[in-house]
Amino acid sequence: xxxxxxxxxxxxxxxxxxxxxxxxxxxxTADSISRQKESAFEKQKSTPRIWIFGDSHPMLxxxxxxxPGSFNFAGTSENYFLNYVRLKSLISQNKKPxxxxxxxxxxxxxxxxxALVLGHELDDVYWSDRISLSFLNEETTDPSFTRWxxxxxxxPYAGQFYRIFSQWKKSEYKADSLGFIASENNFGSLKxxxxxxxxxxxxxxxxxSYPAIDTFQIQFLRKTMALCKSEGIRLVFVRFPVTREYWNxxxxxxxxxxxxxxxxxxxxxxxxxxxxxxxxGSPEIFSDPDHVNTKGAAQVTTRIVQFLDSLRKTPAxxx
Amino acid sequence: MLFNSLEFPLFLxxxxxLFHLVKHNLxxxxxxxxxxxxFYGYWKWSYLALLLISSSIDYWAAIQIRRHExxxxxxxxxxxxxxxxxxxLLFFKYGKFLGESFFVSEEQIPDWLNVLLPxxxxxxxxxxMGYVVDVYxxxxxxxxxxxxxxxxxxxxxxxxxxPIERAPHLLKQLKDFTHDIDVKWMPGLWLVAAGFAKKxxxxxxxxxxxxxxxxxxxxxxxxxxxxxxxxxxxxxxxDFSGYTDIARGISLFFGVDLMKxxxxxxxxxxxxxxxxxxxISLSGWFRDxxxxxxxxxxxxxxxxxxxxxxxxxxxxxxxxxxWTFLIWxxxxxxxxxxxxxxxxxxxxxxxxxIHYLIxxxxxxxxxxxxxxxxxxxxxxxxxxxxxxxxxxxADFNLxxxxxEILLSFAGIGLLWIMEALQNKESLSGRTVSLNLQxxxxxxTLFVVLWFGHFKGQDFIYFQF
Numbered sequence: 001x002x003x004x005x006x007x008x009x010x011x012x013x014x015x016x017x018x019x020x021x022x023x024x025x026x027x028x029t030a031d032s033i034s035r036q037k038e039s040a041f042e043k044q045k046s047t048p049r050i051w052i053f054g055d056s057h058p059m060l061x062x063x064x065x066x067x068p069g070s071f072n073f074a075g076t077s078e079n080y081f082l083n084y085v086r087l088k089s090l091i092s093q094n095k096k097p098x099x100x101x102x103x104x105x106x107x108x109x110x111x112x113x114x115a116l117v118l119g120h121e122l123d124d125v126y127w128s129d130r131i132s133l134s135f136l137n138e139e140t141t142d143p144s145f146t147r148w149x150x151x152x153x154x155x156p157y158a159g160q161f162y163r164i165f166s167q168w169k170k171s172e173y174k175a176d177s178l179g180f181i182a183s184e185n186n187f188g189s190l191k192x193x194x195x196x197x198x199x200x201x202x203x204x205x206x207x208x209s210y211p212a213i214d215t216f217q218i219q220f221l222r223k224t225m226a227l228c229k230s231e232g233i234r235l236v237f238v239r240f241p242v243t244r245e246y247w248n249x250x251x252x253x254x255x256x257x258x259x260x261x262x263x264x265x266x267x268x269x270x271x272x273x274x275x276x277x278x279x280x281g282s283p284e285i286f287s288d289p290d291h292v293n294t295k296g297a298a299q300v301t302t303r304i305v306q307f308l309d310s311l312r313k314t315p316a317x318x319x
Numbered sequence: 320m321l322f323n324s325l326e327f328p329l330f331l332x333x334x335x336x337l338f339h340l341v342k343h344n345l346x347x348x349x350x351x352x353x354x355x356x357x358f359y360g361y362w363k364w365s366y367l368a369l370l371l372i373s374s375s376i377d378y379w380a381a382i383q384i385r386r387h388e389x390x391x392x393x394x395x396x397x398x399x400x401x402x403x404x405x406x407x408l409l410f411f412k413y414g415k416f417l418g419e420s421f422f423v424s425e426e427q428i429p430d431w432l433n434v435l436l437p438x439x440x441x442x443x444x445x446x447x448m449g450y451v452v453d454v455y456x457x458x459x460x461x462x463x464x465x466x467x468x469x470x471x472x473x474x475x476x477x478x479x480x481x482p483i484e485r486a487p488h489l490l491k492q493l494k495d496f497t498h499d500i501d502v503k504w505m506p507g508l509w510l511v512a513a514g515f516a517k518k519x520x521x522x523x524x525x526x527x528x529x530x531x532x533x534x535x536x537x538x539x540x541x542x543x544x545x546x547x548x549x550x551x552x553x554x555x556x557x558d559f560s561g562y563t564d565i566a567r568g569i570s571l572f573f574g575v576d577l578m579k580x581x582x583x584x585x586x587x588x589x590x591x592x593x594x595x596x597x598x599i600s601l602s603g604w605f606r607d608x609x610x611x612x613x614x615x616x617x618x619x620x621x622x623x624x625x626x627x628x629x630x631x632x633x634x635x636x637x638x639x640x641x642w643t644f645l646i647w648x649x650x651x652x653x654x655x656x657x658x659x660x661x662x663x664x665x666x667x668x669x670x671x672x673i674h675y676l677i678x679x680x681x682x683x684x685x686x687x688x689x690x691x692x693x694x695x696x697x698x699x700x701x702x703x704x705x706x707x708x709x710x711x712x713a714d715f716n717l718x719x720x721x722x723e724i725l726l727s728f729a730g731i732g733l734l735w736i737m738e739a740l741q742n743k744e745s746l747s748g749r750t751v752s753l754n755l756q757x758x759x760x761x762x763t764l765f766v767v768l769w770f771g772h773f774k775g776q777d778f779i780y781f782q783f
Contacts, residue, residue, distance in 0.1 A: 005753060005754075005757060006504075008754075008757055009757045009760065009761060012757070012758065012761045013761050013764060016761060016765055017765075020765065020768075020769075119774060120773065147324070147325050150325055151325065151773065155768065157768065157769060158768045158769070158771065158773050159768075159769070159770070159771050159772060159773040160769070161726075161769045161770045162720070162722055164769075165722065209531075209534075209535075
């Protein structure tokens, strides 16, 4: 192989790589939930007082329009590790809330959270841009995160063919100016059998082949607690409502139910609002077995407003 | 170090660059040796010691065999070498299995039997044993240079999953890295690209479905099980032949030509033909070092049948300490016997396509036994297959998204067509300009990058 042919090959490969990288970052995934929300957050006149972090449960379940001074950052599959990354990143930009709301769910400690990050299932471009190698060196001892970071940073399009077809310039969700994503689906309109099978499918997606308790998530939950303490941020936890069908499946599985007692021990001293079974008899306020729709979000947010009001009487120093 | 890890391209680029910068035979040998030891030690440094001990025994035994004229002494050193290799293999690979067979419960197995299996142990011990036997049979002189011999055993492209090379072919090439070695960059790059395409586009993608079906016995439906078996046939082929392609391609960067280990096995029209095309280096090893010494087909029909079954039983067990591998080996052994009986009586009654179909079904069914995790799982799956009543499309597709299933079938179809067309006279002899080849190569690279399955899964044959 002559030198000029090698040069031709190298130039061709590098050129195509730069082109694909640009296209993937700036066109194909430019409309991801995280980036929509960040852009909405940057447009806020003043830094919101209450920040809502977490996964799809708070994402669909808390409407900041009904909770004055709040902003909903939560996005699909965002776990305690990513919550910590975001909080640290925003604090480094001299932005911080008075209150941070986090979910405390049965799947919050699941090993699925880490698997989704390392499996490049989330918005790699967004997250790898907020994580530095020195951050990884300081915060984890797991070398697979370094590998993840290198491929996410330099080859974000690798293995992401499905985005070409499914996310061409549009995201599945649209966030409003306060980060809320409305879902109008009505789980109650399904037949009983359909509801049950839908619940089974959701339950499987959360716990099938994933251990329910992952020390990695516990580690980052603790780090978030420590960071909030040092920054004077009040942490509040919420258990979001699920349907009766989903809850029944959880109760049949001792390993899953055990998560609550583990979380309770880790969250000792922190305020927890548990709404898990509060709306189980109202399938019409759910969009699927474990997510509320817009109607449900209004009810959940009202309860959170009441809860936060009641907390004002309690000093944050208890944490 | 995995070929499909992030570290490997950096490691390879460095070694290739240094190799071509310094055109000195000894430097190149020591560079490749150092790189090979680093490559292996990167997994677990302690197993490097095992590799060095076993290689040293073989090196020393071969020298002693050549030094002594007395046949008894020659035999003694051959025995020492084979015993050393087989003991290491027996302890590390079959120790736990034998422990489980002798002790009633898992808790009773002593800790020292619960050791981790060193990567590629079956490959390098077989390569070393073949060398010592060849020296004993006067087919080649014992290698005097310890470094050259060690490089022959540890040459990193083929160290952990073959092909199991013979000394007359590989050792000679590894001793002579003179200035004008024949480096075939373009064929090498094509082989590497083809290997990664097989591994990342197909094998790892199919593996997700296969693992989901086989690792949860009792939860999989009959259609899922059948589809998983079909997928596994292509997963293991693409995984293993993909590894071999990468190994052969990388070796070409150093001017080393490794033997071909696969020759379009799923186009074989008979089982005998399949075994001439599948894992050629292992089949050849068993033929030369086990089947022929047992008497081969020279001592009558019944003895030949028994020899064949012994070889296939051993070939099954070579893959691992599990009854399922033994069943797989015997499945093929009995299949071959049946084939020989039928075709030797009325060959004209078995037209090509029917025979091809029977071969494919036999081979694919064999993969079921190969992949299943245990004998207990076979019984569960048997129940699933016999009692299943639902065969709707939904029963097939639970572990994968539709796009993944579609890509899997498209990949399998493309592979099958490409292999079928490979030797067509109308296509052979056509040359493609080097510029076009370069563009096609870059295109292949990006197809693999976009559509590949990047979960860092090990190559299946590493565990053997």
